[in-house]
Amino acid sequence: MTTDSVRWGILATGGIAAAFTADLIDLPEAEVVAVASRTETSANAFAERFGIPRAYGDWEALAQDEDIDVVYVATPHSAHRTATALCLKAGRNVLCEKPFTLNLREAEELVALARDNGRFLMEAMWMYCNPLIRRLKALVDDGAIGDVRTVQADFGLEGPFPPSHRLRDPAQGGGALLDLGVYPVSFAQLLLGEPSGISAQSVLSAEGVDLQTALALSWDSGALAALHCSLVGGTGVSASVTGSRGRIDIPSGFFHPDRLVLHRAGRDPEEFAADPADGPRTTFRHEAREVMRAIRAGETESPLVPLDGTLAVMRTLDAVRERIGVRYPGEAA
Numbered sequence: 001m002t003t004d005s006v007r008w009g010i011l012a013t014g015g016i017a018a019a020f021t022a023d024l025i026d027l028p029e030a031e032v033v034a035v036a037s038r039t040e041t042s043a044n045a046f047a048e049r050f051g052i053p054r055a056y057g058d059w060e061a062l063a064q065d066e067d068i069d070v071v072y073v074a075t076p077h078s079a080h081r082t083a084t085a086l087c088l089k090a091g092r093n094v095l096c097e098k099p100f101t102l103n104l105r106e107a108e109e110l111v112a113l114a115r116d117n118g119r120f121l122m123e124a125m126w127m128y129c130n131p132l133i134r135r136l137k138a139l140v141d142d143g144a145i146g147d148v149r150t151v152q153a154d155f156g157l158e159g160p161f162p163p164s165h166r167l168r169d170p171a172q173g174g175g176a177l178l179d180l181g182v183y184p185v186s187f188a189q190l191l192l193g194e195p196s197g198i199s200a201q202s203v204l205s206a207e208g209v210d211l212q213t214a215l216a217l218s219w220d221s222g223a224l225a226a227l228h229c230s231l232v233g234g235t236g237v238s239a240s241v242t243g244s245r246g247r248i249d250i251p252s253g254f255f256h257p258d259r260l261v262l263h264r265a266g267r268d269p270e271e272f273a274a275d276p277a278d279g280p281r282t283t284f285r286h287e288a289r290e291v292m293r294a295i296r297a298g299e300t301e302s303p304l305v306p307l308d309g310t311l312a313v314m315r316t317l318d319a320v321r322e323r324i325g326v327r328y329p330g331e332a333a
């Protein structure tokens with residue numbers, strides 16, 4: 001790094017790239033210096049919209065741009081591995097959108113590449129950087145509800161998503177599990193680590209992606225998780241963690257909450273609300289700040305979103321797909 005601010009490059013120009021960039025340009029310590037797209041037209045339009053100085057019509061030019069401290073990869077999941085590997089090989093640090101990759105094999109390849117090259121790499125699991133999720137984790141770790149027995153979480157969208165949408169397209173890693181189910185799984189694994197037992201039931205689309213999936217995970221401690229994701233029904237997107245001496249509820253938007261309710265046996269419920277100074281619940285600023293803090297500190301991974309945790313989530317997602325029979329083009333039988 002050669003300047004005080006952290007210089008970002010944005011790879012892809014879709015929905016989340018725009019939302020993340022809009023948050024980044026509000027942060028005084030961040031500078032968005034370049035954007036790359038598969039087409040020059042799209043790169044130029046994005047650059048103009050956000051006032052970004054350099055626009056590239058291919059990813060290689062962005063990867064080779066030495067005046068970038070970190071690249072944010074915001075392609076569909078199917079392209080995360082190619083885009084991230086290109087950047088890591090060229091010496092860039094990378095924040096890569098969730099789900100990290102299509103499968104564990106691709107994830108292991110990227111993690112090895114980052115570690116071998118001494119580059120920073122993080123999955124954009126913004127939930128783990130959210131202040132109230134960090135508060136919940138601290139409460140659980142401090143024993144506020146005793147030993148964790150049960151985790152419940154769901155993430156379902158009403159849609160409808162037409163078969164042409166990336167969420168329904170096997171070639172783009174479509175399906176509820178990878179796009180939405182990654183949040184309930186990551187939530188459960190934040191609290192309990194990697195499960196020892198995994199079962200799942202799905203309803204598949206004609207294209208062969210999961211329209212909805214129900215998961216049951218188990219741990220040797222005796223804990224269980226009941227998780228759900230859906231592309232065909234708008235669920236409450238709530239979560240609840242029940243322990244031997246109490247419970248914490250997140251009534252809505254569990255992966256970016258604005259409040260938690262702690263129920264301790266024999267006591268009135270306690271509410272923990274988001275600090276208004278933290279900005280809207282949809283902000284990506286906590287994740288962006290964590291990336292910049294780590295890079296400035298010379299760290300190659302974030303303690304909030306450790307790569308081993310990302311690999312453990314990918315292992316679970318692979319196991320679930322094995323059970324529900326979802327395989328993406330190019331994956332070995």
Ligand SMILES: NC(=O)c1ccc[n+]([C@@H]2O[C@H](COP(=O)([O-])OP(=O)(O)OC[C@H]3O[C@@H](n4cnc5c(N)ncnc54)[C@H](OP(=O)(O)O)[C@@H]3O)[C@@H](O)[C@H]2O)c1
Pocket residue numbers: 012013014015016017036037038039042043074075076077079097098099124126166172179
């Ligand atoms: N953290 C979050 O809250 C959040 C929210 C939504 C999505 N996501 C994740 O972000 C990623 C992108 O989602 P999105 O909703 O932004 O999708 P999107 O709106 O479809 O945008 C994806 C962008 O990637 C590029 N692209 C499209 N098809 C491609 C292909 N076949 N190969 C390579 N690049 C392609 C395109 O940009 P160019 O035309 O510039 O090449 C496109 O605009 C997904 O992995 C998703 O899971 C995260």
